[in-house]
Amino acid sequence: MVKHFGWTWIGAVRSDSDYGNYGMASFLKAAQAEGICVEFSEAYYRTQPRSKLERVANVIRRSTTRVIIAFMHTGDIKFLLEELARQPPPPLQWIGSETWITNPDILQYNMCAAAIGFGVPQSVIPGLREFLLDLTPSKALQSPLLTEFWESSFSCNLKGLTGVSEVMRECDGSEDIHTLQNPYLDTSQLRITNMVYKATYAIAHAIHGLICNGTQCDKTIQFSPWQV
Template sequence: MFVNSMNFRELRFARAMKFTIHEINNRTDLLPGITIGYQIYDSCAEVAMALKLAFQFANGMESFFNNTDSCVKSAAAAVPALVGDSYSISSITMTRMLAAALVKLVKYFGWTWIGAVRSDSVYGNTGMASFLKAAQEEGICVEYSEVFYRTEPRSKLERVANVIRRSTARVIVAFLHEGEVRLLLEELTRQPPPPLQWIGSDAWIVDPEFLRFNMCAGAIGFGVPRSVIPGLREFLLDLSPAQALKSPLLTEFWESSFSCSLKGSSEGARECDGSEDIRALQNPYTDTSQLRITNMVYEATYAIAHAIHGVICNDTQCDKSAKFTPCDPSILNTLTYVNLTYLTLAIIQHIQTCFKVVKCPLPLPFFVFKITMNVLHLSNVFQVPRSVCSESCPPGTWKAVQKGKPVCCYDCIPCAEGEISNKTDSLNCVRCPPEFWPNTQRDECLPKPVEFLSWDDTLTVLHHILSTQLQCCVTVLSYILV
């Protein structure tokens, strides 16, 4: 009996690296006369294991595990470069960049009042921390920020779901892994909240499984777009039982895929008889229709090759005797300036039973992100929702922040007598000059009208009488003083 514990998608990543290195080694314009070697190890999706292997590589240590978990010094030189773990928890730079891009996307649609849910992992905590910091700088307020992990008790998941149901924010940013999104959506389905606009992180937004959840309709986010790598599919399928036996990893793949044993390597299983057809398999290893992360492996390997070429090669030849030190700064500096075409993100939108993808090329370095197109007004499918804590205060009023709430929550207070505000969301009102007074709406100061008195007006007559009497009194007083 075979228990499929292998991640076939991860195996495709590893084989894609081998394919890329073979392609580089067969080129005459890149590292001519130089053959690149490689070692591939399984980190088992554990950060500690990934870091341990990285240190071993950098220090020239060959991985040799035994009961004491020790390692033995290898005679080989330290490797000049590493292609990081495929999981974002170990390669976090992409996560930070996507968090900044998501903030720009939220701001683009005018959403200033959002909810946030993250995985209680390095991926979720780091990604959300970057997002929240950038959101605060952009004036975006967070009504709630919840965290959970898929192995926690169900009561924790129910509590998070209830927070979402009670919230007034209509936009929710989810930095979650696929499994946690699935659990959360299934819980919310039991008692659906009001319609929400989901903003997805790269870990789940590209997964077509979530198209089956109606509440995810219209979800948007950034992901790495699918690409085409010429020749990769044929390389992946060019595998025979004899070739599989040369690698324990490929042996496990073959036996797991076809539920048979290669030359008795598994007790109690039928022997593979040669009738197994790898081209008939339908699993993540053979699926090359969505080459996103696979293409990043391809690009990363080429980037390293170009960096090494820049250090040891000139226009005509390469220095085969070149030696590298651990964490060689010359490789790092050259890698920084490798001129790859561009890094491309895709704005992914879930529309009913399919994805809508808008590609956004980001020239490196990609610290500044700008949406230069009318990306996704959800036209003809959904209406863009509004998600604000308080509506804008019109002219004639001023914003008074509600006590104990974020700055996005405020009351609109009418201007006092004699004061106006002539802008939306004014922080205060100003008093009109003495010769002016406010209009009815208290958004403009108008000149006070000038009134002239006529000679036959009662007020004019009284004024003259009083003025004459006062003049007489003054004259009499002057006589007495003399």
């Protein structure tokens, strides 16, 4: 994309994680091969000290490039954009990675109004919303994760632990998951989720092919990961 638009003087920021570091390393290698000059390459992760965030923001403010590549997690770039908003730099052309470029929450930052990037295709997973809406208190209790989800969503104590009810009411059965409006039930923007869904089925089909012959399956068969 940078090559397509003829941008040869750019800046780069990334999440200080495997996602950001490996992704940016691949980009910088390709940029060098194309003769694209990188004024700066900075990294930040949301749990790092505020002084690090301020330093990265100041590097962007002082830079002479007007094109910024941001290979970052959504949570990380939100921190960066909030910091930049305190003292906005001149107008910038942002190029985003797939984790944040399609996130509607980023639209609240005016400096990203014209951001561009590649996104994972939006998809529909048939039956997923119905599956999520099938969650009940008894099913939630079977999983610590779902128990935590249920209690935080309805602000009630599902486990009936002594002492907890003093600060959180006990769930009384009137809680209706159909009334919730949160990301858990939003199946309208499934992108990376669908990739995970397909990857899981790909592995399942591969294992099935290793242990099954027609309709006969032997789950005791030993095999190596590379065979999958």
